[in-house]
Amino acid sequence: MGPIIGMSPDKKAETPGMQEERAGLRGVCRGAGTLPEAECGAASPLATSLDRGSGGSEDEELTNLNWLHENLLQNFTLGGPGVAGGAQPSASPLFDIEGDPGAPQNPSSSSSYSSSQRDLLKSKPPFSFSLLIYMAIEQSPSKRLPVKDIYSWILQHFPYFSSAPTGWKNSVRHNLSLNKCFRKVERSLGKVNGKGSLWCVDPEYRPNLIQALKKQHFPAAHTFCTPPASPPSASSPPRHHFLQGCSLKGEPDSPLDLSQPDLVLVSSDPKQDHNYSSMTLQRCSSRSSSSSLSSLDEGGPGHARPRPRRAGSEGFHSEEEDSDLGDRDERGGHSRPAPHRPSPSSSSVKCPAGKRARRELTAKPELDEELKEAAGSLLHLAGIRTSMELNKRSAKSKKLNRK
């Protein structure tokens, strides 16, 4: 996905107002989208272009993702009751960031938001479907949702889809099926209501998803900034209502702890923001063309190497893990078949049954805790590593820009 928009030209045409919105938001983002040093923490060695301040070029302004933050902020602070699937925004750090239910968090209903900002809500979300799904799932109390509720969540938070052709649902299902980050779990026994299974996030990939999410959301590298010791200053722009709250709340191991935007490296380089390939973190194996984060553990294009053992996915793990090797190696390590070319060996390569079997295993809560810890550790390590790496790149691109 390209930066900011990431949609095909025809899709650009679908949202003709985007450019104006972006232009309009530039002003907004200047004020609300940048990270004050104080918030990021002066001690952070990972300051990025956003933090570098207003010295950025016009081009940088156009390409920076601050407006995404705005969008995200707005979308995630939309909150509101009645999220399908039991997702309860108000109970989520994403929605009730500061634990203040009374806080005005609904920009769409707030007159303080410009029409362009509201329009932005109706523009195509700058998140891949994987991330949307991830957010939806993680927003649910049980961390698992049926497809239908994933639809609902997306619809509710990204009104763009309400008017979009229904193909997006197909894409959602497609992503769920193909993206290893998501796993299917059976509905709890006795609960026969509803079709299909529940979907949850594979803890193993949670850090990857979080990182990808952060990369899209928070280009400013406030990586590993410690949570602010003091409450947000009154001068903080609206955006920080989200961010600060995020960093204030936060159990370290909380899944999709967007309440910790600082935990994961974020590159300020727009060119990197959507470049999952730049991630050095353990990554999802490629499962398909549309598997987001799909090359996370590829080790390189076309590398059919054994996947690293899981750092802790026992929640979904079983003896099937053995077949999982085969499964994932076959599907992931196999890498993606050459584009536009049917894979002749697909019958021997694919192992949907194995995946199904694995997916049907339900997570064990006690193990899930371990997974969360493991994920947290991974996330931490990965964040440090990638941030340093990306900082290098950032410096490099800076050099190039000067030339």
Add this chain to the structure above:
DNA sequence: TACTTGATAAACAAAT
């Protein structure tokens, strides 16, 4: 140019 990634469309099967 080749490759990766994400989006989209479509077809199909199974479940409800």
Add this chain to the structure above:
DNA sequence: GATTTGTTTATCAAGT
């Protein structure tokens, strides 16, 4: 039988 869900394949655009 219609709809929903899940899987798979193919194609395209954009970025590297």
